Amino acid sequence: MAIRRILQLGDPLLRVISAPVTDFAAAQAVLADLDDTLGEFRRTHGFGRGISAIQIGAPTRVILLRFEGTLYELINPTYAAQSPEMFELWDDCFSFPNLLVRLQRHCSVRIRYQDRHAQHHELTAEGSFSELIQHEMDHLDGILAVDRAPSTALATRDQWLRQQRHRS
Numbered sequence: 494m495a496i497r498r499i500l501q502l503g504d505p506l507l508r509v510i511s512a513p514v515t516d517f518a519a520a521q522a523v524l525a526d527l528d529d530t531l532g533e534f535r536r537t538h539g540f541g542r543g544i545s546a547i548q549i550g551a552p553t554r555v556i557l558l559r560f561e562g563t564l565y566e567l568i569n570p571t572y573a574a575q576s577p578e579m580f581e582l583w584d585d586c587f588s589f590p591n592l593l594v595r596l597q598r599h600c601s602v603r604i605r606y607q608d609r610h611a612q613h614h615e616l617t618a619e620g621s622f623s624e625l626i627q628h629e630m631d632h633l634d635g636i637l638a639v640d641r642a643p644s645t646a647l648a649t650r651d652q653w654l655r656q657q658r659h660r661s
């Protein structure tokens with residue numbers, strides 16, 4: 494287990510399409526590093542809910558989420574359904590922590606995935622859990638939040654916080 498360096502925007506590895514997991518022992522080692530790395534990011538940045546294996550340089554289809562007090566380990570996730578309804582949000586990413594991106598995501602998604610023991614499961618996610626899953630699923634295919642937004646929808650974190658304060 495180790496805290497790993499998080500790849501930053503511009504690193505070509507972030508554009509790689511990750512390979513399906515077949516070696517679940519190896520996936521468990523990746524999950525341990527993802528949890529350590531996510532924990533460290535939350536301690537140092539004060540936010541963060543999910544991370545994909547490619548972000549620590551492991552091109553394998555593994556996602557770790559800590560959402561509302563629950564740990565989720567998603568291996569080989571695929572979409573079973575995506576709602577036609579979309580919603581707009583400000584997204585962020587460990588790989589560009591000072592950039593906020595306004596984009597659209599599906600209101601709800603249903604996914605199939607395997608756990609660390611290769612058992613199959615499904616889950617349905619709505620709202621902020623749904624957009625979190627879509628963000629991390631994109632990483633598995635080399636897609637970043639900035640790809641889903643026009644350039645007018647980008648803001649540095651400092652500027653975004655300034656705008657939030659003016660709004661409230």
Ligand SMILES: [Zn+2]
Binds near residue numbers: 585586587588628
């Ligand atoms: Zn991200």
